[in-house]
Amino acid sequence: MSFQEPIHDVAQLASVELFTPEFEESLWFFHDVLGMTATEDDGKSCYLRAFEDPYHHSLKLTRAPHAGIGIIGWRASSPQALDRRVAAIDASDNPGKWVENNTGYGRAYEFSTPSGQKQHLFWDVDYFKPTEEQKSKLLSRAQKRPLRGIPVRRIDHVNLLCKDVTRDSDFMMEKLGFRKRENVVLGGDELASWLSVSALVHEVAFTKDNAGPGNRLHHLAFWFGNSGQMLDLADITRDYGLKLEAGPGKHGVSQGYFMYIIEPGGNRIELFGDVGYLIFDPDWKTRTWDESNFMDGGAVWFGGDLPQDFFVYGTPIVEAAMEENAASEAEPAE
Numbered sequence: 001m002s003f004q005e006p007i008h009d010v011a012q013l014a015s016v017e018l019f020t021p022e023f024e025e026s027l028w029f030f031h032d033v034l035g036m037t038a039t040e041d042d043g044k045s046c047y048l049r050a051f052e053d054p055y056h057h058s059l060k061l062t063r064a065p066h067a068g069i070g071i072i073g074w075r076a077s078s079p080q081a082l083d084r085r086v087a088a089i090d091a092s093d094n095p096g097k098w099v100e101n102n103t104g105y106g107r108a109y110e111f112s113t114p115s116g117q118k119q120h121l122f123w124d125v126d127y128f129k130p131t132e133e134q135k136s137k138l139l140s141r142a143q144k145r146p147l148r149g150i151p152v153r154r155i156d157h158v159n160l161l162c163k164d165v166t167r168d169s170d171f172m173m174e175k176l177g178f179r180k181r182e183n184v185v186l187g188g189d190e191l192a193s194w195l196s197v198s199a200l201v202h203e204v205a206f207t208k209d210n211a212g213p214g215n216r217l218h219h220l221a222f223w224f225g226n227s228g229q230m231l232d233l234a235d236i237t238r239d240y241g242l243k244l245e246a247g248p249g250k251h252g253v254s255q256g257y258f259m260y261i262i263e264p265g266g267n268r269i270e271l272f273g274d275v276g277y278l279i280f281d282p283d284w285k286t287r288t289w290d291e292s293n294f295m296d297g298g299a300v301w302f303g304g305d306l307p308q309d310f311f312v313y314g315t316p317i318v319e320a321a322m323e324e325n326a327a328s329e330a331e332p333a334e
């Protein structure tokens, strides 16, 4: 019996860059509402982290003309693991390059998914250094829990819109060691996949971009670890005029408690209440949802249906697709 030897060379999702055309309002959302801590602002980008994120930043918020996603940062499992992954990608028909002078982490290998989503893989990182005032008595906590908003504990996952879910998933599995935990196949077409390098169900997901050119953000997720906090945040979104797109509810896929908010810059942010389920089985087989069950428990286990926009909207925004979607929703049902 042949068994594919697993690759354990990528350790975790470390950071994601978001573009925002409404910088001050977006910063207010992440700093004041989600309680994140700003560590640096170089005039172009502000760097923030959740209170249990260990490094310099987990979110790079960049001033830009349009909303969208920039570079995704992954930490390798060791310096040797980084070299192994670089060799694997260099040997492919889509090689990357080394980039220096990064903020918050050292030398990084820059590469792209086949769809063109830019990513960095690195080992050297700058750890967050709390001030005396920020130090927690909990030795495992990077800083005290902030007294702002409903503070998130860590970055969780990123969901990307792409033109070819299978091609991008295969790249992440073959070159970086991700495992496909769940996917959705409708009409023989793979429309979504959830992949991880850890016991989590996903650190990255790919969703087919039916409304745009791909290389767009569907959502970036932060984790509370306590689904009850989502009710507090839902209450705040109403009072402060934020767009609560869906939830709180529970997905069938990943079993995660979810809530989706459109931050003021336009990017969709998911708040993840708990960890869903964890996977320790080394021989886990991809769970495939299809026509018979995806809309009957896969997309939403409980908590109300996802709006049609959820399947169309991403950043950068494709205005034509949103207008078409709004027109179709306005048509009387036959």
Ligand SMILES: [Fe+2]
Pocket: 157, 159, 219, 221, 270
């Ligand atoms: Fe998600």
